[in-house]
Amino acid sequence: MTDWLDAATDRRWDGLVLDNYRAVLPLPRMRRLGFVPVYVRPPYTQQLGPFGQLLPGDVRALLSAVPFRPQIALPLRAGVPTAEIPKRYRSRVRTNFELDLSRKWPNIAAGFPRKLQAFLRKSSDDCLDTMDPATFVALSEADLAGKPGMQPSQFAALHRLILTAQNAGWGNCHQLREDGELLAAGFFPHFGGRTINLATVTTERGKKRRGTSRLLALVMQRHAGEPGAVFDFEGSEIPGVKAFFAKFGGVDRGYRLVEAGPRGWL
Structure with missing residues (x-):
């Protein structure tokens, strides 16, 4: 801590x-x-x-x-x-939505919307790759810089957090690509059985190809079936974000x- x-x-x-x-x-x-x-x-x-x-x-x-x-x-x-x-x-x-990951993956995925389930079945070849922290932070800054409340110091803090997590064995940045093109990337620290959706970036193609949903599903699947495992969506206050997170079947643990x-x- x-x-x-x-x-x-x-x-x-x-x-x-x-x-x-x-x-x-x-x-x-x-x-x-x-x-x-x-x-x-x-x-x-x-x-x-x-x-x-x-x-x-x-x-x-x-x-x-x-x-x-x-x-x-x-x-x-x-x-x-x-x-x-x-x-x-x-x-x-x-x-704040949390999803119980202690169940088997098919049971977890069954709680997703049917259209997302169908898309995930079509994307069964998806795999997670790691991403260099500096690359991920640069993507985040390009995506968020200039938006209300975002300051350069926040991206410096993100970089420090990722390096700290890596050194402590708390997780890495991950990316999802399709035909070699980046769809989405994220930083998902993991400790105490809890995986946290701390920061994600989606490309224009990723928005059309459900990149973020597919990335989150891959991260969840890695820890599915582990006793006490939880996926913490973090940051569920914005209405559009709240609706997006809710579709995964999580419970509000405010x-x-x-x-x-x-x-x-x-």
Whole structure:
């Protein structure tokens, strides 16, 4: 967890600790407008804890101890009760789809839309290839640069995260090609039985050939049948993305976001 936060924040994070590290709440030190100090979710992270062995009242104690910042926006681990949220915070539940991969692959694929099932049968020769991190980050930047909320620092963070994951054995970038032409690529870290759909890129041909769906299916299939395996779609808030993820048959395992300070900065 600390390696991931180091990479995502470039080592700029604090933490609140209970009882000799029985529980930890990370506090990423980010900045708005280049100089306003805030505690908010860094790029390419989702739930920020608290991590550890939690007892009743621990979450409330940790959140109450968060120092003042002009803005605080912390996505918490799933299952935090509303009663544990101090009154200083607004809170809401964010959508996040997860798919149980512990079943056999035919049973998982049977939950996909029929048209997708048929397309996957026609694409039975598909295979996953690895992709160099720098190449994947360059593709991501070309696809997303200039879009609202995207900054060069975010692509640098993505590159650090991929290298960290590779060094720790947490996964690689993968690509799907058809007749030698790239359809889609993605970064899918895997740890603790959980595979995370962290970042994907689809080419124009891939959009016409269901490239992303085929890529995700291949990644899911690699871990199908493993006890406790889960595919975490991550980032299911945007309506179009939410609808796309929902078609795979996942279940919404929402998590709570707590906020303090002005609205509209996220």
